[in-house]
Amino acid sequence: MDHGSVYMGIDLGASSIKMGIVNRNGSLLESRRVPLREHEFHKVLNRFDQLALEILNTHDLSWEQVAGAGVGSPGFIDFQKGIVKDAGNLGWHHVPLKQELYRRWGIPIELDNDANAAALGESWIGAGQGVSDFLCLTIGTGIGSGIIIGGDIYHGAGGMAGEIGHIPVQPESGIRCNCGKTGCLETEASGTAIARIAVDRARRSSGGLLKQLYERDGNIKAGKVIELALQGDDACREIVGDTGKTLGRALSQICYILNPERIVIGGGISHAGDILFNPLKKAFRRTALPQLVETTAIVPARLGNRAGMIGAAYLVHRKKERNLC
């Protein structure tokens, strides 16, 4: 393998680290996913070290052959300074991630928000390839999005562009969000919302699969609701369908502002497929102007849970291509 011909792509989450080696064409040559239990900054960095060495050894690579590393991190990021300003679910505040990784690895490091990294991955070799302006929505535990304008991430003034998880959708009657407000898109239409609604239903209903599941396990995970919905359970189909409706209405609001060419939807919840996408598209068509419906296509993401790693690698790749690092 040529000197400096691959990148390390890191997708940092509250409960896991995904790390992989990506080549100049965006192919993921090797990747690992490990659970993350301790969030203390230097312990996380030690995990990074360990994982990186494992991956390099598997491919008989040395650090000299890695052209750089990109990290997609949850929370509010100062991508220019390479600082995680505020990541509630990691308990991180003003953490100099770029600087510390550079000190350890001595290669160019780039940092951005995890949803932005996923958008960039889909832009490079996924569902946004060749599309100048699109929105990439990631629906998992929470809801994140990355906005690509002119082929690059649009960050906005404070790096907060695309924080659509906090668009108010039920400000009067919704659930309290960890942002301090009530009825955000994230509290009403994320994986967490699906799990909460499923538990509510199970408690109130007199029978059915959800109730059995809840009585057995004491809780219900969003992934299970989607699994049951795909198997044809009516209650679960309804929960996923309602989530789609809420998302479709929110997306129409976003389109009045951005009118993107495409909306790419990924994240665990998107695996529900048509059960989610059909009511979502229907609600979108009903609430958006016809001109928006005509010009904005809604499509599933293509890279699955590899988008974050591939996009993180692209953070460095695009700088290399422009000779900026």
Add this chain to the structure above:
Amino acid sequence: MDHGSVYMGIDLGASSIKMGIVNRNGSLLESRRVPLREHEFHKVLNRFDQLALEILNTHDLSWEQVAGAGVGSPGFIDFQKGIVKDAGNLGWHHVPLKQELYRRWGIPIELDNDANAAALGESWIGAGQGVSDFLCLTIGTGIGSGIIIGGDIYHGAGGMAGEIGHIPVQPESGIRCNCGKTGCLETEASGTAIARIAVDRARRSSGGLLKQLYERDGNIKAGKVIELALQGDDACREIVGDTGKTLGRALSQICYILNPERIVIGGGISHAGDILFNPLKKAFRRTALPQLVETTAIVPARLGNRAGMIGAAYLVHRKKERNLC
């Protein structure tokens, strides 16, 4: 005056044409505003001809000395083809404005949406000068906005970006909009909304200035409500304040998506000043995340009703500067 040293800037509205000569520094050297009653396409073009000649004669200019003309038009515009696709209040559908003006005047012609032209004017020499990413809101009879990203208009896939007048703010209980939906920002917080609410109040109240006005004239104009609010009338201050609240909440939604560095607010209704801006900013602060409130400044427009003409001139100026026409 040098050959080709000035531009003609045209701000076309449903009830008036504003046309002016703008130099390379963005200064408006001369302008005229004439009422527009007949909307038939060729009659409007004849009015353009007549007005342009008047302005040129006043400055002893010939067409040879005009480097180009820009037009800001209401409605949905195909700026690349120079076509007004759909302008309901002019009754225009697929009107080839650029082509026809070029046939008449023989100089480079550029066309865009009126709100985009106003945003570009504020970007050139107004409240958005030197700001890379901002939103320019124009609140008059309706609500339009132009989005500037990287110093240029962001159009979106179908040229519909910034159509924020149709963001749903009261989809259940609001007024029917001419877009076919209910409770759009435009039906709830524009000049038209202010006038409608004022008439409602006048009808229901037992006394006060609004009632006197309504009984005398049979209607109430938004400009009059603002005038009375500025003179201290409580009912009018409340109407303008409620409009500000609705706008502030909508702007916070927009900021979750765009996080612009600045929001510039112009149009007739913005002349209410603090009576509008204070409740607007308060509602914005209450509904947006602190990080957005910190990074997005809300400021009044600077160019008043000249923004459209100056921005329309800039449509040609920027192309000339880049040697594109």
